[in-house]
Amino acid sequence: MKVISTNLGSPVTIEWNGATEQTGIYKYPISKGLFLAKNDVKDDTVIDRVHHGGIHKACYIFSADYYEYWKQLYPKLAWDWGMFGENLTVEDLDESKIRIGDIYKIGDALVQVSQPREPCYKLGIRFGTQKILKEFITHNHPGTYLKILEEGHVSAGDDFKLVEQSKNTLTSQQFYELIFAKEKSQDLLALFMTNQAVPQYKKDKFKKYLS
Secondary structure, eight states: OOEEEEEEOOEEEEEETEEEEOOOOEEEEESSSSEOOOSTTOOOOOTTTTSOOOOTEEEEEEGGGGGGHHHSSSSTTTTTTTTTTTEEEEETOTTTTTTTEEEEEEEEEEEEEEEEEEOOOOHHHHHHHHHHHHHHHHHHHOOEEEEEOOEEEEEEOOEEEEEESSSSBBHHHHHHHHHHHOOOOOOHHHHHHHHHHHHHHHHHHGGGGGG
C-alpha cells in the first residue's frame, strides 16, 4: 500500500434537518503532508468528537482504487482526493486482506488498523444525496480508521510497511459486514470479541448477539 494523497479539511457550514451545523468531511489534498497525532490529524477539522477522532479513529484512510467506480456513479461532482473525508488516500488498500490489529510503519508514524468507517448523513451531504449511504454499505469497501501508536509525519509517496500482522484473522471487511448483517455470524463474532485491537465500546455493543 502507498499513500497517494494527504488531505485536510476546514469547517464547512451545512443545513441538516432544519438546523445549521458544521462538518469537517470536506477534505482536500495538501502538499506538505500530515502529522498523525494520538487523537487526530494535526490541523484537521473534527467537529463531532463523539463519532470522529479519538484514539481509535485518529486517522481515516480510503482506497484510491475505487475512485473510478464512484466517479462513474457520480460523474457531475467536482472530484478530487479526499472526497470521502479520508485523511490518507491509499493505493492498493484491500479491506478483505488487512486485519484489525495489523501494525504498519508509514513515514515517521507507527499505526494500527482499528475499525472500518461507518457512513453517516454527512457523506450524503458531500455527495448531494443520502442514497449514497446504502450504496456505500453495499459496495463493501469502506476504508478503515487507524490508531496511532507512534506519532509522526506522513507524506504522499510513503509506503505502508507491515511491522506486525495480527494473529487474529478478523479483517476490516469482515468487521464491516458484521456491523450491517441482520444475522450475525457466530464465527465472526468469536473473532471480533477476541481481537484485542477491537475497541471495547464496540465489543460491548455486540455482546447481545452472542449465542
